Amino acid sequence: MASSPPPSRAETATANFCWEPIVGEQVIIERLGAKADGIAETASGPVFVPKTLPGETVTIERDGSRADLIRVDAASPERETPFCPYFDECGGCATQHMKHGFYQAWKQEILARTLRQARIETPVEPMIDAHGDGRRRVTLHVRFPDRSMHVGYMAARSHRIVAIAFCPIAEPGLKEQAPVIARAIGEHLKGARKPLDIQITNTRTGFDVDVRGHGPLKDSDRLSLIGLAERLDLSRLSIHGDVIVERRPPAIAMGRASVVPPAGSFLQATRLGEETLASFVTEACGRAKRVADLFSGSGPFALRLAEKSEVHAVEHDQGSMTALDKAFRATPGLRRITTEARDLFRRPLLTPELNAFDAVVLDPPRAGAEAQAKQLAASKVPLVVSVSCDAATFARDTAILTSGGYRLERVIPVDQFKHSPHLEVIGILRRDAVKKRR
Template sequence: MRLGAKADGIAESTGGPVFVPYALPGETVTIERDGARARLLSVDTPSPERETPFCPYFSECGGCATQHMHDDFYRSWKQDTLAHTLRQARIEAPIEPLVDAHGEGRRRVTLHVRFPDRAMHVGYMAARSHHVIEIDHCPIAVPALQRQAPIVARAIGKQLGAARKPLDVQITATENGLDVDVRGHGPLKDKDRLSLIGLAADLDLARLSIHGDVVVERRPPAIPMGRATVVPPAGSFLQATRLGEESLAGLVTQACERAKRVADLFSGCGPFALRLAEKSDVHAVETDKGAVTALDKAARATPGLRRVTTEARDLFRRPLLVPELNAFDAVVIDPPRAGAEAQAKQLAASKVPLVVSVSCDPATFARDAAILIAGGYRLERVMAVDQFKYSPHVEVVGILRRDVMKKRR
């Protein structure tokens, strides 16, 4: 048996590979097979790499996949998986030791409220299922969310339950309290809006919104980013852990420390741009206009930063073109999971000396890096940052420098 990229044990059979979640290489297990997938019934001969999971919901809740692995084995598996992905793209580069960026835990969770029967069910989804596993705490979340998040989600579900619509409740721990955005309900009636304002006071929430529409903001849900403090738009993207953001930003700013002018593409609300601006002029580009506004406001309110300019622009449809890119000493890209193929092609044709590529998906990172390498860049460093601990996901940071001699040819 070997371990796959999704953390499943993979056993070979006469009918092809069989995927067994929570099984480890070298183990003898009893399974219930259903085609190419199987359910683990028992571990008859455990691997020495097996660990006792610390969460009572592990193997039921679909949030974690690796709590049964010893830490050294887990770290090696993540690095090996990244190395295999790069090799598939014909990229050879040394991968530095995995950075543990879990910190205090996840600062944002999304709980699901469902009404499959007469009762309300609140929790996380089971793996590869729409079935809700009810929880009363989440041990991988920051302390402010571990027990409070299910309480908040249940209260909101109870308040909006008359419609019996499936709700997704995103809860973020901020400096000034919990920031809650609810998806799935649709427009609110006036009476529902008033009742939610009262509920936000009862739960002492910083902000409560529905589909990004703010119902009430009792305190600004502030997130520190370097010297700056940002109030992100309701429901907007945020790195999963505070230490994860700081670790990624540290690698980015270190790589760009000699650059006078930096473009931060797919900038979000500024986790890199605001830190880069402590030493460099920064042009931040992001699709989400709300995130751009939040970044600009934070930059203007923070003394001591260099010049920060912002632009709302869809980089998938309108990537920065070569003449625009050539004005920068360094470019940082941190796209969504789909990657930045269109932007990578423009960078490959540019004269930008340094590209720092940050990605939450090793496969699209490798694809985009291969485009840059073909255009004359050299992948100098690859770092893996583990902010999604206990999951198969890993953040990747690549430092690519223009090979001047190759470009001249």
């Protein structure tokens, strides 16, 4: 008896109720890029595929040189199951599919390769995990693309909102409360239907919330938000840095001091990250009598350095300088801290100013500190401790310093941006005591 023909695609779909058409093309991932995307070489050039690993065969849907992952056909042994249920859609994390050892080696190699390209041959020390209890600050987005309100994180390479009920990489006190707070604020401000970015920081005294995107408020809206802050038990609520209500000072511990940073100002991503960076900075500067802390923020390094050294802190934001000075004056036992509000991109400390210090600490934003590095390269400062959140600008600025006579002693990667391609880097540079300068 002849065998029955195999079921048609339509019959299979009817039977299983789960058939979907196969779309896209199949490629092999050859390597990873600096942003954690897998790279496949094709006849039309390289294609970047997020959330893939070298050696994997995957089916993709391509849009130019970018592609969406449709399916993993042959998985790498370095692949593991992401712990976050939103990982496939959310753009916040990029590496949860990597096993830990592979992830560490990849991230460290990115830094080493960047230094080699800048002709900097100093060995990179083992990467330090500084994730700790998780991110102490998150930014959620509120959007109104249709008649409803959407609250969550952005999808990768998109303005589409991925709704979340919790964020597993945030600190325990923040991971479930952040979406609740963002949604409540969105409800209060939805009348204007403006896109909102809501930054929520977990402080010692409660949640500090700064809302961006709304613009000036009516008096009725301000009164409504004051009532909401009380119901949510927020420590402080601000709009574009303008404080609506401060029910308790949102305090951050920095060494022995307690600091209340300006609303919406910079803060290291994790508590352990800040402590780890500060420990290397203070250790390197241990014998320095006078230290310049440049791009100092509200003082995470200056307030710890002042336990042994006199410090001159420089930052463009006057509010940060005021917060640092107030914390210094309220903390007994610290050596003198002076502050200066100054734009170091436009007005870097000049060589004669720098020569008054035994050590200089640099912690610039992602753009780096090129202008300041050039002044340092011409100075007689014995020690520079460079802290950076961008490997490329770190390498550029370090090359400037080494061309001016500094010797790079140590390069220490600190992973406080876990599950992302971002990495903090500490470089310790010294002048040879015997080197004579012209």
